[in-house]
Amino acid sequence: MQLLGIIISLLGGGVLALMVGRQSPVASRWLSLASLVVASVFYTSLWLDSTNPLSTSIWLLHMDWPWIERFGIHLLLATDGLSLVLIGLTLVLGYVALLSAWHEINHRCGLFYLNFLFTLAGVVGVFSALDLFLFFVFWEVMLVPMFLIIAIWGHEGRRYAATKFFIYTQASSLLMLAAMVGLVLLNQQQTGVLSFSWFTLNQTDTSGTIGMWLMLGFYVAFLVKLPGLPVHNWLPDAHTQAPTPGSILLAGILLKTGAYGLLRFVWPLFPDAASAFAPIAMGLGVLSVLYAAKLAFAQNDLKRLIAYTSISHMGFVSLGIFAWNHLSLQGTVMQMVGHGLSSAGLFAIAGLLQQRLHTRALDEMGGLWSQMPKLAALSMLFAVAALGLPGLANFVGEFMILLGVFQVEPWAASLAALGMILAPVYALIIMQKGFFGAAVDGKTGALDLNAREMLMLGLLVAGLVLLGFWPNLIFTVTAAPVDYLMQLGKGG
Amino acid sequence: MNWLELTSLMPLLLVASISVILLLLIAFIRDHKLICWVTCIGFSMAAYLAFTDMGNTAQQVTPLLIIDDFSRLLGGVVLLVSLACAWMSYAYLETADEISEEYYILLSLAALGACVLVASNHFASMFIGLELMSVSLFAMVGYMAHSKQQTNTTLEAGVKYMVLSGVSSSFLLFGVALIYAYAGNLSIDLQVVAGGPQLQSGYFVVGSALLLVGVAFKMSWIPFHMWTPDVYQGAPAPVTGFLAGAVKVAVFAFAMRWLMMAQGDYLDLLLLGLTVMAVLSMVMGNLLALRQNNLKRLLGYSSIAHMGYVIVTLAASATHGATTLSTALEGAGIYLLTYASMTMLAFAVISQLAAQDRRFESGTLVHYEGLLFQQPLLASCLILAMLALAGMPLTAGFIGKYYLVLVAVDSQLWLLLGLLVLGSSLGLYYYLRVILVLCKTPVSDRQLVLGTSEKLLLLLLAATTLWLGLYPTPVIEWVQLAIA
Numbered sequence: 006m007q008l009l010g011i012i013i014s015l016l017g018g019g020v021l022a023l024m025v026g027r028q029s030p031v032a033s034r035w036l037s038l039a040s041l042v043v044a045s046v047f048y049t050s051l052w053l054d055s056t057n058p059l060s061t062s063i064w065l066l067h068m069d070w071p072w073i074e075r076f077g078i079h080l081l082l083a084t085d086g087l088s089l090v091l092i093g094l095t096l097v098l099g100y101v102a103l104l105s106a107w108h109e110i111n112h113r114c115g116l117f118y119l120n121f122l123f124t125l126a127g128v129v130g131v132f133s134a135l136d137l138f139l140f141f142v143f144w145e146v147m148l149v150p151m152f153l154i155i156a157i158w159g160h161e162g163r164r165y166a167a168t169k170f171f172i173y174t175q176a177s178s179l180l181m182l183a184a185m186v187g188l189v190l191l192n193q194q195q196t197g198v199l200s201f202s203w204f205t206l207n208q209t210d211t212s213g214t215i216g217m218w219l220m221l222g223f224y225v226a227f228l229v230k231l232p233g234l235p236v237h238n239w240l241p242d243a244h245t246q247a248p249t250p251g252s253i254l255l256a257g258i259l260l261k262t263g264a265y266g267l268l269r270f271v272w273p274l275f276p277d278a279a280s281a282f283a284p285i286a287m288g289l290g291v292l293s294v295l296y297a298a299k300l301a302f303a304q305n306d307l308k309r310l311i312a313y314t315s316i317s318h319m320g321f322v323s324l325g326i327f328a329w330n331h332l333s334l335q336g337t338v339m340q341m342v343g344h345g346l347s348s349a350g351l352f353a354i355a356g357l358l359q360q361r362l363h364t365r366a367l368d369e370m371g372g373l374w375s376q377m378p379k380l381a382a383l384s385m386l387f388a389v390a391a392l393g394l395p396g397l398a399n400f401v402g403e404f405m406i407l408l409g410v411f412q413v414e415p416w417a418a419s420l421a422a423l424g425m426i427l428a429p430v431y432a433l434i435i436m437q438k439g440f441f442g443a444a445v446d447g448k449t450g451a452l453d454l455n456a457r458e459m460l461m462l463g464l465l466v467a468g469l470v471l472l473g474f475w476p477n478l479i480f481t482v483t484a485a486p487v488d489y490l491m492q493l494g495k496g497g
Numbered sequence: 498m499n500w501l502e503l504t505s506l507m508p509l510l511l512v513a514s515i516s517v518i519l520l521l522l523i524a525f526i527r528d529h530k531l532i533c534w535v536t537c538i539g540f541s542m543a544a545y546l547a548f549t550d551m552g553n554t555a556q557q558v559t560p561l562l563i564i565d566d567f568s569r570l571l572g573g574v575v576l577l578v579s580l581a582c583a584w585m586s587y588a589y590l591e592t593a594d595e596i597s598e599e600y601y602i603l604l605s606l607a608a609l610g611a612c613v614l615v616a617s618n619h620f621a622s623m624f625i626g627l628e629l630m631s632v633s634l635f636a637m638v639g640y641m642a643h644s645k646q647q648t649n650t651t652l653e654a655g656v657k658y659m660v661l662s663g664v665s666s667s668f669l670l671f672g673v674a675l676i677y678a679y680a681g682n683l684s685i686d687l688q689v690v691a692g693g694p695q696l697q698s699g700y701f702v703v704g705s706a707l708l709l710v711g712v713a714f715k716m717s718w719i720p721f722h723m724w725t726p727d728v729y730q731g732a733p734a735p736v737t738g739f740l741a742g743a744v745k746v747a748v749f750a751f752a753m754r755w756l757m758m759a760q761g762d763y764l765d766l767l768l769l770g771l772t773v774m775a776v777l778s779m780v781m782g783n784l785l786a787l788r789q790n791n792l793k794r795l796l797g798y799s800s801i802a803h804m805g806y807v808i809v810t811l812a813a814s815a816t817h818g819a820t821t822l823s824t825a826l827e828g829a830g831i832y833l834l835t836y837a838s839m840t841m842l843a844f845a846v847i848s849q850l851a852a853q854d855r856r857f858e859s860g861t862l863v864h865y866e867g868l869l870f871q872q873p874l875l876a877s878c879l880i881l882a883m884l885a886l887a888g889m890p891l892t893a894g895f896i897g898k899y900y901l902v903l904v905a906v907d908s909q910l911w912l913l914l915g916l917l918v919l920g921s922s923l924g925l926y927y928y929l930r931v932i933l934v935l936c937k938t939p940v941s942d943r944q945l946v947l948g949t950s951e952k953l954l955l956l957l958l959a960a961t962t963l964w965l966g967l968y969p970t971p972v973i974e975w976v977q978l979a980i981a
Binding site: 072073074075076113141142145146148149152153156157164167168171172175176179180182183186187190 | 870884887889890891898899902903905906907914918921922925926929930932933936968969970973974977
């Protein structure tokens, strides 16, 4: 029931926030916070269940109600350790994004928090739906509020960016829909049962050409969301134009849904096709890592730069998933969490700078360290987290992915490791251009962080350091589910 | 005609009697509200009768009409669309400088024609139904032609619709004549022709092709779509709603009946024509909609695209597996239902807005800027309609689209499936454009007021659109019953 509790408290909070938002924007803020707190309470109880030593099943929770019986579609929500970690990330970043919205969003607050909380609810749904049809519904539904967040509260090029974001995702997910229907009909041919349940469909024999085509349908949809080359084009625009809380949600959580899809659906449902396709996918992953890192270095717009670093880091995720061994998959989960936290931190910083300096252009910044020492120090921390400094979560993730990939495809690991050289280049260019040197005229006198902002960034720092030193916190939870997925993904 | 036949014909008789009652009423009391009420009550009673009659055995009433569950369901849908149309017309006509009462007579005649068309399994009744509907529509499209509120596009639309509709009817009639010359029979069930239809007969091939052209005109399948954008833009918004909702449903219902009877080489020929039109409609319809600046015109092109998508079900019904056929028909039924609900929602919003300011229907999208913050209910309904037309989950549009994908994958129509995906992706652009316009910051502070009955209509239509998307099971069961 906890999952339903999380989703309902977020949806309900959104509706309430809209209703009170007309009278009092402040109340809608606090209401959103309250609904996040309620959701977190449900989540905590779910987490406590997971530590129960008596349970033998890897599924913590399994809810199953019929929905559209004509096609065997069920409201099937379940969660294992993997979903649990990602839902946790969603809620943590929910707090961070809410804090960043606190003063940045000051018009049409009620509507904003409605969209904000609906996005979170959609993402939680994506991470826990195990009926493919229901998964697809959540997958699409989280798009609409995100689209509105970019289109209404975004920066100057918001309409273009929002439309591009929507069309990329929607067009690719139609391919996924077709592949999904194809898989279901294939399963019906083999077993006579019409079902969209993941548990049924992962028994389908998907070897052969048809399996490859169906796998590609899913892969493209997830690759767009991840995003990976060559379908990454929507991301720099969407991330740059979204308001800060929107960017945090996009980079921190929405990208992870693509990775989650590859983990949960592509390999377990199409083991043969996925392993045959793995070299190409890994090649694309390596390309993403290197090419996006190079592009990031060339950007002047701070948010755009961070957006390209996201593509680069998600290239590692793509690599890790397609290497498909225990080491690389555990690393992938860690990388997802680490990147979620560090990119959220960087986008939050970019938002704070834009609020203070009214610009995102790096060449209009400079010498900020002396003006805002706290902000600068935290930026340094997030930048080195992004470049993979040992002691922070991202290092653990990237290192394990490279180790895992090396066992399978040494060439891919060797090439991707070059990304470890490019990462410091783009991370440190932010510091050098923005924070060192002399101050630019007319951009002085900005205030340093206040308590709310310290809290927001502090949450992220705590997460990064904690997981950097104690990664087992996550590994113990995800070990069993990862083994289970690997078992399914071995194929027949 | 026995008692059973008479009762099964009740919905049709009721609709026919509405027009007579209205005619008499107007002679004594010219009261817009009363007339509108009578029309609405008549339509809802007829729809109720049609739906409650479902599940009973099929009745062939004279050789002309067949009242089976298929015609009951789709006839009921046509009547509900007409009901919504009459309902939304009230506010629109109330603010018009034109005598409004006769409009409802035309509407009920057009609805009667559509119902006859749905129930016809004979070329004669098909033609009667089609013409009854079209002739009433000529007058409805041009109803505001002399109004000072309208630009001259209304007159243009009326004349254009009349001329092109007349041309298409003559194509159709000639086609029917040729088929008659070959078969000696006007029943659309061509099995009755001894030995079945043969492709060798030139009469038959040409006749069928001409018949298809006539149908394609009404369905505005490209390349027979030329009238659509102009008529959609020029006609009063409620009439455009009727054109987009009821007419399309009724004509498609006839096309389904006709093609279900076709077989062999003959069917392959028809399918070739249909596939070509589907390809063109899906691609061109969406491409042409991209840069439209008038919402009704945009919806005109969007309806071309949607009617292109639904050809997928016709093409699939021809692959002749028993399960494929029933899934295809079920898909067509569901698609028509969902399409009717979301289209009517869109046009209800436009009608309510146009009732207050005619620039909402005749002008560019600029007038819609910032509507979300000035009139949240109307704007949210329009956003919902756009999302539904774009096929987003949790709305009716997604269930329709899901069925099309299912049908296409099931019968392995890869070309049409590919174009369906491509077309839907193109379509997103213009649906999103409308949403973005609604979300802009308002420039003027105009006052838009909305009456209770208008609100109720919008909420009902919005609820239907959501209900079909959230819990389609009952509707699926109805449709399965109707095609069984």
